[in-house]
Amino acid sequence: MLRRTGAETKQEILNAATRLFSDYGYRGTSLADIAHEIGYSKASVLYHFASKEALLAELIAPAAADLRALLARVSTLPLAQARKCAIEGYVDLTITHKETVAVLQTEEPLLPQDLHFQLYERLVGVLQGEDHNAQARVAAIMVVVGIAAACTERSDLTPEQLKPALVAVALRALGLPADSPPG
Amino acid sequence: MLRRTGAETKQEILNAATRLFSDYGYRGTSLADIAHEIGYSKASVLYHFASKEALLAELIAPAAADLRALLARVSTLPLAQARKCAIEGYVDLTITHKETVAVLQTEEPLLPQDLHFQLYERLVGVLQGEDHNAQARVAAIMVVVGIAAACTERSDLTPEQLKPALVAVALRALGLPADSPPG
DNA sequence: GTCTATACACAGATAGAC
DNA sequence: GTCTATCTGTGTATAGAC
Numbered sequence: 001m002l003r004r005t006g007a008e009t010k011q012e013i014l015n016a017a018t019r020l021f022s023d024y025g026y027r028g029t030s031l032a033d034i035a036h037e038i039g040y041s042k043a044s045v046l047y048h049f050a051s052k053e054a055l056l057a058e059l060i061a062p063a064a065a066d067l068r069a070l071l072a073r074v075s076t077l078p079l080a081q082a083r084k085c086a087i088e089g090y091v092d093l094t095i096t097h098k099e100t101v102a103v104l105q106t107e108e109p110l111l112p113q114d115l116h117f118q119l120y121e122r123l124v125g126v127l128q129g130e131d132h133n134a135q136a137r138v139a140a141i142m143v144v145v146g147i148a149a150a151c152t153e154r155s156d157l158t159p160e161q162l163k164p165a166l167v168a169v170a171l172r173a174l175g176l177p178a179d180s181p182p183g
Numbered sequence: 184m185l186r187r188t189g190a191e192t193k194q195e196i197l198n199a200a201t202r203l204f205s206d207y208g209y210r211g212t213s214l215a216d217i218a219h220e221i222g223y224s225k226a227s228v229l230y231h232f233a234s235k236e237a238l239l240a241e242l243i244a245p246a247a248a249d250l251r252a253l254l255a256r257v258s259t260l261p262l263a264q265a266r267k268c269a270i271e272g273y274v275d276l277t278i279t280h281k282e283t284v285a286v287l288q289t290e291e292p293l294l295p296q297d298l299h300f301q302l303y304e305r306l307v308g309v310l311q312g313e314d315h316n317a318q319a320r321v322a323a324i325m326v327v328v329g330i331a332a333a334c335t336e337r338s339d340l341t342p343e344q345l346k347p348a349l350v351a352v353a354l355r356a357l358g359l360p361a362d363s364p365p366g
Numbered sequence: 367g368t369c370t371a372t373a374c375a376c377a378g379a380t381a382g383a384c
Numbered sequence: 385g386t387c388t389a390t391c392t393g394t395g396t397a398t399a400g401a402c
Contacts, residue, residue: 006367025291027210030395044368046397102292108208109289134340134348141336142329142352149328150321157317165317169325173356189385213377227386229379 010048012038014059022102022152026056060104060116063097067119074126084179086126090144091166094151095159102152120144127174143170193231195221197242205285205335209239243287243299246280250302257309267354267362269309273327274349277334278342285335303327310357326353 016037020029031042031052049055070089074082094101110117127140147166157165171178199220203212214225214235232238253272257265277284293300310323330349340348354361 009367023292025210027208028291031397032395040367041369042396043370043398047367052396106292108211109206109285134344135351137338138333138345138348139352139355141333142325142356145332146325146329146356150324153324155320161317162321165321168318169322169356172322172358173325173329173352175355192385214379215377223385224387225378226380226388230385235378 006048009038009040009044013040013045013048013055017055018059018099018103021056021059021106022099025106026103027108028106056103060100063093063100063104064116064119066093066097067123071119071122071126079129082126083129083174083176086123087143087167087170087174090123091147091151091163091170094147094166095163098151101148105148105152129174139174143173146170146173189231192221192223192227196223196228196231196238200238201242201282201286204239204242204289205282208289209286210291211289239286243283246276246283246287247299247302249276249280250306254302254305254309262312265309266312266357266359269306270326270350270353270357273306274330274334274346274353277330277349278346281334284331288331288335312357322357326356329353329356 013034017029017034020033020037023029024033031045034055035042035045045055049058067090070086070093074086074089077085104116110120124137124140124144127143128136129140147170150166150169151162168178196217200212200217203216203220206212207216214228218225218228228238232241250273253269253276257269257272260268287299293303307320307323307327310326311319312323330353333349333352334345351361
C-alpha cells in the first residue's frame with residue numbers, strides 16, 4: 001500500500017515545486033525538473049495542474065489567504081493597535097509560510113496591477129501609519145521586505161528564537177516602543 | 184552625424200538591458216527584447232557581448248566594484264566607525280546604482296558560492312557587529328535588504344530626501360544612536 | 367493517473383553575406 | 385558593425401496508448 005492517492009501526488013508536486021522554485025526561481029525551474037524530483041513525468045504534473053502558472057497560484061494561495069485575513073482583522077483596529085497587530089501577525093505568517101515567501105522573492109518584479117502588489121501595499125500602508133513623510137514610508141518598506149528576507153535566510157534559528165527578534169527589530173525600525181521585554 | 188560609435192551602441196545596450204531586466208527580470212527578458220528596444224538585431228547584441236550572462240556581468244560590474252571598495256575601506260576602521268561608515272556608504276552606493284540594484288533583486292536566489300552572496304555576507308557581518316545573537320543578525324539583514332528595497336521602490340522621492348531617511352531608519356533598526364539630527 | 371511521443375514556440379548562439 | 389538565416393536546445397502543453 002505504498003501507492004499514493006491522486007491527492008497525495010498533487011501535494012507532493014506542490015512540495016517539490018516549492019523547494020525547487022525557492023532554490024532556483026520560478027522561471028529557473030521547469031516542469032521537467034519538478035517531475036524528475038518526484039519521479040513522475042511532465043505530463044503527470046500537468047494532469048494535476050492546468051499549467052505551470054496554475055501550480056504557482058495554488059502554491060501561493062494559503063499564504064495569500066492568511067495575509068488577506070490579517071489585513072481584514074487589522075483594518076478594524078485603531079491605528080496604534082493596528083500596527084502592533086500587523087507586525088506580530090505578519091511575522092507569524094512569514095514564519096509559517098516561509099517556504100512560500102521564499103518562492104515569492106524569486107518571482108518577477110511585482111507590477112502595480114498585480115494582486116500581491118496590492119496586498120503588499122496595504123501592509124506597508126498600515127505600518128507607515130499617519131505620517132506621510134519619507135522616513136515613515138522607508139521604515140515601513142524596510143520592515144515588510146526585511147522581515148521576509150530575514151525569515152527566509154538559511155540559518156539555524158528556530159521559530160522561537162526568530163519571532164521575538166523579528167518583532168523587536170521591526171518595532172525599533174518603525175520607532176515604536178518595545179512591547180514586552182524578554183525576561 | 185547621428186551615427187553611433189561602437190562604444191555608444193554598447194552603452195545603449197547596457198542601458199536598455201538594465202531597464203528591461205529590472206522591469207521583467209533577467210530570465211524574463213530575451214536578447215530579442217533588448218535588441219528590439221534599441222532597434223538592433225539579436226546578432227548585434229551578441230557582437231558586443233559574448234553572451235547574455237556576460238552582458239549581465241558587465242552591467243553589474245561598476246556597482247560590485249563600489250561595494251568591494253566600500254568593504255575594503257570599512258575593514259580598516261574600528262567597529263563603531265565601521266558600522267556608521269558602512270551604512271552611509273551602502274546607502275550612497277544603493278542610490279547611485281539603484282537601477283543595477285533593481286536588476287540584482289530580480290536575479291535568481293543567491294547561492295553561498297556566488298560572488299555577490301559573499302559581498303552581501305560581509306556587509307551583513309559588519310552591520311551585525313560583535314553581537315552574535317539572533318536579534319543582531321536579523322537587524323543587519325533587514326537593513327541590508329531593506330535599504331535596497333526602499334531605494335528601488337518607484338516613488339517621487341529625490342535622493343536628497345531618500346538618503347537621510349534611509350540612514351536614520353537603518354541606525355534605528357540597528358539600535359545605534361542617530362548621528363546628526365536634521366535641523 | 368500515468369506514461370511516451372510529439373507539437374509548437376522561443377530561447378541563446380553561430381555562420382556568413384553585406 | 386549590422387544584418388538575415390539557421391542551428392540546437394529547452395520550454396510548456398497536448399494527444400493518445402495503457
